Amino acid sequence: MTQLILAEAALTPEGDLGRYWLRLAQGRILDAGHGHPPETPDLHLTEGVLAPGFVDVHAHGGGGAAFTEGADAAGTVLTAHRHRGTTTMLASLVSAPIPALLDQAERLRPLVETGELAGIHLEGPWLSCAHRGAHEASLLSDPTPEAVSAVLEHQAAELLRYVTLAPELPGALEAVARLQAAGLVVGVGHTGADVAQTRAALSAGASAATHLFNAMLGLHHREPGPPLALLEDSTAFLELISDGVHLDPEMVRYVWHSAARNGGPRRLVLVSDAMAGAAAPEGRYALGTLNVDVADGVARLQAPDGAQGAIAGSAVTLAEAVRRSILDAGIAPGEALMAATANPAEMIGLADVGRLLPGGRADLVLLDPAWQVNSVMRRGRWLGEAPGPGPQTDAPAG
Numbered sequence: 125m126t127q128l129i130l131a132e133a134a135l136t137p138e139g140d141l142g143r144y145w146l147r148l149a150q151g152r153i154l155d156a157g158h159g160h161p162p163e164t165p166d167l168h169l170t171e172g173v174l175a176p177g178f179v180d181v182h183a184h185g186g187g188g189a190a191f192t193e194g195a196d197a198a199g200t201v202l203t204a205h206r207h208r209g210t211t212t213m214l215a216s217l218v219s220a221p222i223p224a225l226l227d228q229a230e231r232l233r234p235l236v237e238t239g240e241l242a243g244i245h246l247e248g249p250w251l252s253c254a255h256r257g258a259h260e261a262s263l264l265s266d267p268t269p270e271a272v273s274a275v276l277e278h279q280a281a282e283l284l285r286y287v288t289l290a291p292e293l294p295g296a297l298e299a300v301a302r303l304q305a306a307g308l309v310v311g312v313g314h315t316g317a318d319v320a321q322t323r324a325a326l327s328a329g330a331s332a333a334t335h336l337f338n339a340m341l342g343l344h345h346r347e348p349g350p351p352l353a354l355l356e357d358s359t360a361f362l363e364l365i366s367d368g369v370h371l372d373p374e375m376v377r378y379v380w381h382s383a384a385r386n387g388g389p390r391r392l393v394l395v396s397d398a399m400a401g402a403a404a405p406e407g408r409y410a411l412g413t414l415n416v417d418v419a420d421g422v423a424r425l426q427a428p429d430g431a432q433g434a435i436a437g438s439a440v441t442l443a444e445a446v447r448r449s450i451l452d453a454g455i456a457p458g459e460a461l462m463a464a465t466a467n468p469a470e471m472i473g474l475a476d477v478g479r480l481l482p483g484g485r486a487d488l489v490l491l492d493p494a495w496q497v498n499s500v501m502r503r504g505r506w507l508g509e510a511p512g513p514g515p516q517t518d519a520p521a522g
Contacts, residue, residue: 126154130165131174131489137479139389139462142175148486155482167512169490172498175461177211177487178315178442179468179478181286181393182245182335182363184216184411185400186441191215192412194231202240202460204403207507208441209497210396211487212242212469212477214286217410219248219259222274227282236283242474243285246275247334250299251314256424257339258436259314260413267299276306284308285472290315291325304329309362309472312350314339320352323404332361332471335397337378338370339436339511351355355379358387361471363395364463368452369422370397376453393471394445394464399423399437411436448494457495 126149134144136158145161167218175226184190189197198215200296205213211254213244215235217228235241250267265271267289275281287303288311289296300310312325313334318341333354354360362383366376383391396402400409401418408426409416415426416436425433442464449460469478476484488501490511500507 125149127167128161128163128165129167129174129237130161131169133172134174134480135176135458135465137481138465139458141458144174144480146480146486146488148504151486152478153482153484153486158478159298169303169511172493173461173491175489175491176465176478176480176484177210177489177500178209178446178464179242179474180205180210180396180398180442180464181214181468181499182216182247182395183210183213183398183402184218184247184437185409186398186402186404188400188404188409190400190410191232192217192220192228194228195234198232198235198241201400202235204503205255205396205441207500208403209436209443209489209491209500210441211485211489211500211502212474213245213479214243214396214472215241216245216246216247219251219256219263220412221263222265222271225249226275226278226280226509229283233280233283242472242477244280244283245286246284247286247288248314250293250296252290252292252316253292253338254316255314255341257314257434258411258414258416265412266294266296268295269298271295272299272302276302281306286311286332288313290317291330292317292321297324297328300325300328300330304331312340312354315350317340317350319348319353322350323357326353326357326360331359331391332363334363335365335370335395337360337375338365355382356386358391360387360391361393361467362391363393364439364445365397366394366449366453367396367440368448369435370438372493373448375452376449377455380453380455389459389462390461390467390470393468394442394449394460394463395468396440396442396445397438398441399439401439403441406439428470443489443497450495
């Protein structure tokens, strides 16, 4: 059986909001089109905006758990984010010795092999100590040829999709080239690199900015740092944490407009950078080996002297990043939604999520007029209450 859904306002594959219909069966989109559907729809959505399920390429945890804690904890993370609209995720792992990181990746293998996770993101240990943020200094290291070989020659390498490193470190440019040649996305982040070093990394194969502006030199008039090179490169994807804490809405708008003039808005990628305290009560959580306190919606390292510690990931989900981008930064809704769907999917090479196209996964998010998540479908099944008459829990589409 199939199900035909008509939405008066949907995010079309072109990035516009308009009338759009979908025919679903067995967790996939069989057919789709603009305007009037070929027959009477089974579900007619007259309010809100229908979008593909969100794609988060940078998140460490949520729902009180972290990806570093293994497959069971990862299941808790995935459930927390899915019910808030994120149906595709990478598991971001924080800095640790290479053997420990590879072991953590292996523990997540069952979720990657079944498609519950889209893959793994190594955020460290090849980061700048001076710009480490919430990474333990003693666990950072250089991307030596031996270290890169230890990663690429391990069986866990097939689980990886994305690696963040600081391009000024010894061996970094060679590492970028090797990682890119192995099919991995390389992001510039947690770095004290200057403009020239960042451009060299981009030339070597880096293709993304890991949370642009955060944990890197800024746009100083004498030392412009990585942001200048990353903004000027018309092909680099730019991660933004639009949570009102990591970036001021004015900066989100500036980056958006700058990228739109150089390469287009497809470069913008909203991420949550969520840690365990996202979609969970405020309190104390672990991020790798460090303790993080979440209070008033902000995650910060526990400071031994009682002072405020560094920002340590975020306490939001991707849905909140979309909402803040639209309402606080004034980003066009279609562009904000593309930055949480099609753009991140393109960044990490996922072809069957992020756009409402035939052959794609039946992952949907219905947003209300206030840009809050109303209903979520993953692989053709509504999670919790479905739109339309009456509740429907995990009921198959068709």
